[in-house]
Amino acid sequence: MILGDLLGVHVYDDGGTRLGRVADARFVVDGPPRQLLADARLLGLVVSPHSASSFLGYERTGLDQPWPLPRMLRWRHRGSFLVLWEDIAMIGTKSVRLRAGFTAYSPALDGAGQE
Amino acid sequence: MKRLLGVALGVLTAIGGFVDIGDLVTNAVVGSRFGMSLVWVVVVGVVGICLFANMSGRVAAASGRATFEVIRERLGPRAGLANLSASFLINLMTVTAEIGGVALALQLASSVHYLLWIPVAALAVWLVIWRVKFSIMENVTGLLGLTLIVFAVALFLLKPDWGSLAGQALAPAVPAEETAPTYWYYAIALFGAAMTPYEVFFFSSGAVEEGWKVKDLVQSRINVLVGFPLGGLLSVAIAGCAAVVLLPAGIAVTSLSQVILPVAEGAGKLGLAFVLVGVMAATFGAALETTLSSGYTLAQFFGWSWGKFRSPAQAARFHLAMIICLLVGLAVLATGVDPVLVTEYSVVFSAIALPLTYLPILIVANDPQYMGEHVNGRPVNVMAMIYLVIILVASLAAIPLMIVTGAGS
Numbered sequence: 001m002i003l004g005d006l007l008g009v010h011v012y013d014d015g016g017t018r019l020g021r022v023a024d025a026r027f028v029v030d031g032p033p034r035q036l037l038a039d040a041r042l043l044g045l046v047v048s049p050h051s052a053s054s055f056l057g058y059e060r061t062g063l064d065q066p067w068p069l070p071r072m073l074r075w076r077h078r079g080s081f082l083v084l085w086e087d088i089a090m091i092g093t094k095s096v097r098l099r100a101g102f103t104a105y106s107p108a109l110d111g112a113g114q115e
Numbered sequence: 116m117k118r119l120l121g122v123a124l125g126v127l128t129a130i131g132g133f134v135d136i137g138d139l140v141t142n143a144v145v146g147s148r149f150g151m152s153l154v155w156v157v158v159v160g161v162v163g164i165c166l167f168a169n170m171s172g173r174v175a176a177a178s179g180r181a182t183f184e185v186i187r188e189r190l191g192p193r194a195g196l197a198n199l200s201a202s203f204l205i206n207l208m209t210v211t212a213e214i215g216g217v218a219l220a221l222q223l224a225s226s227v228h229y230l231l232w233i234p235v236a237a238l239a240v241w242l243v244i245w246r247v248k249f250s251i252m253e254n255v256t257g258l259l260g261l262t263l264i265v266f267a268v269a270l271f272l273l274k275p276d277w278g279s280l281a282g283q284a285l286a287p288a289v290p291a292e293e294t295a296p297t298y299w300y301y302a303i304a305l306f307g308a309a310m311t312p313y314e315v316f317f318f319s320s321g322a323v324e325e326g327w328k329v330k331d332l333v334q335s336r337i338n339v340l341v342g343f344p345l346g347g348l349l350s351v352a353i354a355g356c357a358a359v360v361l362l363p364a365g366i367a368v369t370s371l372s373q374v375i376l377p378v379a380e381g382a383g384k385l386g387l388a389f390v391l392v393g394v395m396a397a398t399f400g401a402a403l404e405t406t407l408s409s410g411y412t413l414a415q416f417f418g419w420s421w422g423k424f425r426s427p428a429q430a431a432r433f434h435l436a437m438i439i440c441l442l443v444g445l446a447v448l449a450t451g452v453d454p455v456l457v458t459e460y461s462v463v464f465s466a467i468a469l470p471l472t473y474l475p476i477l478i479v480a481n482d483p484q485y486m487g488e489h490v491n492g493r494p495v496n497v498m499a500m501i502y503l504v505i506i507l508v509a510s511l512a513a514i515p516l517m518i519v520t521g522a523g524s
Contacts, residue, residue, distance in 0.1 A: 004193065007191070007193060008193070024191075053194065054194060056189060056190070057478060057479075060484075063481065063482065065496055066477065066481055068500075069477075
């Protein structure tokens with residue numbers, strides 16, 4: 001399985017309630033340093049309740065042009081959240097299940113692409 | 116002085132390179148059936164391509180990335196691949212149409228059947244792509260394409276009733292013999308011919324090939340903003356010639372010989388010689404651009420090394436992909452399918468696929484992480500959003516109109 005297979009997969013909580021679909025995977029570049037960049041580490045998955053399509057970059061709150069595209073795309077992804085890798089109980093080809101008591105973080109990034 | 120020459124050369128090649136087989140055929144068909152009543156679409160299309168080329172050129176210069184690198188990064192692998200498939204197939208269709216156009220032009224010049232010219236044309240395209248330097252290739256075909264100005268000359272020599280032509284253009288109405296759906300179908304075709312996606316793949320990849328930096332943006336903006344509208348005037352002249360000669364005679368254009376017929380009538384043998392050179396240069400230049408575009412899109416999406424600035428051995432997959440595309444186009448034409456028909460479909464499908472490349476470029480042109488301070492200004496964004504709506508409407512309306520009108524027949 002490659003990471004791309006995860007995109008669009010349904011996400012459930014530990015009680016079996018459907019929460020949405022995987023819209024994105026979030027990485028942080030803080031692994032062991034290499035020549036150019038440090039290794040990327042998978043921080044978690046972005047789950048979106050209404051659409052598994054891409055955010056097209058508008059997860060960064062600093063972007064507000066061209067009106068009204070950012071508003072429309074953010075509306076499409078309303079209610080989306082980031083779950084950390086530690087909060088994921090099981091990953092299958094058809095579904096992803098989260099642990100009980102997982103924390104839903106905001107998927108938003110600032111203009112520079114930082115949390 | 117050198118800079119001035121560079122600007123002049125850029126503008127001239129932009130004019131000569133603007134017209135391709137799609138513009139030639141569509142404008143002549145439209146002129147012969149609707150007179151000048153669709154000229155407003157050429158204006159809309161030219162403004163649109165100026166806007167689109169300006170944005171993609173700026174993205175390429177500011178970020179060093181060409182169109183499909185941006186699409187891959189912004190849309191992600193899945194939507195990106197769907198986008199690539201559609202854009203690539205339509206580009207392949209355009210390659211086929213352009214090679215067919217070169218062969219048809221050679222047939223008109225030599226009276227040897229065009230099917231025999233097709234392998235020659237494809238081989239010549241491949242040789243030029245394999246051997247000739249990018250800038251030489253661009254400048255020679257662009258400058259030779261300028262001979263298409265003979266369409267404008269012929270229009271003057273035909274001494275048309277300018278008042279009635281202007282009247283048709285300024286107060287557009289559907290001619291009595293045609294229906295409204297057909298009118299709008301050809302409006303979309305004309306829009307697709309002016310705003311063909313390959314022009315933008317090629318323009319942005321060319322910017323990377325020629326190593327544009329932010330300081331070159333002024334020159335590229337002049338090339339686009341002066342060259343493309345003048346190229347658009349050539350399109351209007353083609354439609355005008357057809358409207359003056361073919362419309363009254365009741366000839367609806369179905370072949371390339373009919374496209375150039377008005378030039379022969381207006382400007383005689385000498386005009387005919389010029390127009391043949393022009394058509395050959397325009398279609399050959401566009402065949403080079405579309406073939407390169409198919410290589411560019413594939414290589415940029417899959418992350419292969421690409422570009423004519425590398426030797427073929429260093430960009431092997433890029434060159435192999437183009438050879439395969441040429442062979443596919445050759446195979447399609449070998450079935451005996453009419454290149455003019457392929458052209459007519461390719462411009463409509465171009466309009467259908469346009470949002471796929473326009474939207475990602477618009478989004479990235481607004482992204483400071485790519486663009487720094489060179490993000491779209493507010494006036495550009497207002498125009499760009501208006502065009503996004505136009506492009507979406509044209510794209511969504513094309514297929515229903517194609518079915519309703521039986522592809523404009």
